[in-house]
Amino acid sequence: MELIVCKTYEEVSQVSAKVVAEVMKAKPNAVLGLATGSTPEGMYAELVKMNKAGEIDFSDITTVNLDEYYPISPENDQSYRYFMNKNLFDHVNIDKSRTNVPNGAAPDGEAEAKRYEAFVRSLGGADIQVLGIGRNGHIAFNEPDEELVPETHVTGLTEDTIDANARFFASAADVPTKALTMGMGTILSAKKIIIIATGAGKHAALSQLLKGTVTTKCPASFLNLHNNVVVVCDEAAYNG
Ligand code: F6R
Numbered sequence: 001m002e003l004i005v006c007k008t009y010e011e012v013s014q015v016s017a018k019v020v021a022e023v024m025k026a027k028p029n030a031v032l033g034l035a036t037g038s039t040p041e042g043m044y045a046e047l048v049k050m051n052k053a054g055e056i057d058f059s060d061i062t063t064v065n066l067d068e069y070y071p072i073s074p075e076n077d078q079s080y081r082y083f084m085n086k087n088l089f090d091h092v093n094i095d096k097s098r099t100n101v102p103n104g105a106a107p108d109g110e111a112e113a114k115r116y117e118a119f120v121r122s123l124g125g126a127d128i129q130v131l132g133i134g135r136n137g138h139i140a141f142n143e144p145d146e147e148l149v150p151e152t153h154v155t156g157l158t159e160d161t162i163d164a165n166a167r168f169f170a171s172a173a174d175v176p177t178k179a180l181t182m183g184m185g186t187i188l189s190a191k192k193i194i195i196i197a198t199g200a201g202k203h204a205a206l207s208q209l210l211k212g213t214v215t216t217k218c219p220a221s222f223l224n225l226h227n228n229v230v231v232v233c234d235e236a237a238y239n240g
Contacts, residue, residue: 001223002230003210005238009198013042016130016232019194020047021056023128029060033126033187034088035140036065036080039196040130044087051092058094064120065101066131066140066187069176070154072104078168079104102152102180109154113180117152120182125189133197136160137205137218141181144217150185154178184222193226197233203240206233 006012020043023030034040050056065080074081081101089099100119106112120126131139136158142148143158157165157177166172187193197206208218209231215221223229 001210001212004230004232006232006234009042009234012196012198012232012234013046016040016043016194016196017046017050019230019232020128020130021050023192024056024058024061027127028057029062030127031062031064031123031125033129033182033190034063034065034084035130035132036067036083037132039132039198041087043130043196047088048091058092061094062098062123063089063094063100064123064126066129067179067181068102068104070102070104070109070178070180072176074101074103074105076104104180109178109180113152113154116180117183117186120152120186121189125186125191127190128192128194129187129190131187131193131195131220131223133195133202133205133209133220134161135164135201135205137208137220139184139187139195139220139223141179142184142187142219144219146216148216148219148222149183151183152186153181153183155181184219188222188226190226192228192230193223194230194232195220195223197231197237199234200236200240202233202237206231206237207240 068080072079102116141155162175165175169175209220
């Protein structure tokens with residue numbers, strides 16, 4: 001596991017964008033696994049800048065996002081599809097038909113989870129998967145539990161996650177209580193993984209990951225089973 005500790009959020013964003021850009025340059029038709037949340041917003045802004053400057057090309061890129069609320073319409077401004085359009089897809093030369101987010105409007109969530117899993121597997125997994133980390137160590141919507149699920153599935157959200165996401169909704173009561181999420185195996189099928197953590201609130205989860213052991217109480221710790229992981233964090237997340 002490679003660890004890069006940066007001074008500022010800006011530096012975290014630049015370094016992370018560079019890691020993703022390297023994969024895109026080496027493989028112009030790469031599959032990018034993407035995450036939402038506040039942490040990667042700066043990284044997406046950097047990727048947009050690099051695309052506008054002609055440094056990176058999205059024309060042959062395919063994307064697969066980690067997760068989506070369920071149920072939610074893609075037009076809802078709190079949906080992860082909306083977030084991705086707003087933060088990245090609307091500003092780069094990507095073919096939108098090759099951008100994939102689990103369909104929060106699918107009538108049958110379980111069937112959608114199966115379809116999405118088969119689709120990601122048919123691509124051979126992501127060439128690079130971008131991850132954030134929850135305060136409780138979750139990755140995507142894989143929450144700490146006695147057992148974790150390998151494949152894309154429908155899951156209930158924990159109180160902690162509903163609280164953390166409530167800032168994006170009018171109130172905690174408006175946060176959807178379920179999500180479609182890649183499972184641990186779907187995530188680990190990526191050839192390379194970059195996990196980004198900023199702010200002191202992420203210190204406990206990051207420390208558990210960096211400890212090097214594996215526990216279902218911290219889903220991010222499963223990245224210790226993967227042989228190509230880059231951790232990019234700021235000093236606040238690293239030192240607490
Ligand atoms: C987002 C996702 C989540 C976030 C995590 C951290 O697609 O899967 O697991 O990565 O909740 O969110 P932020 O970056 O908002 O702290």
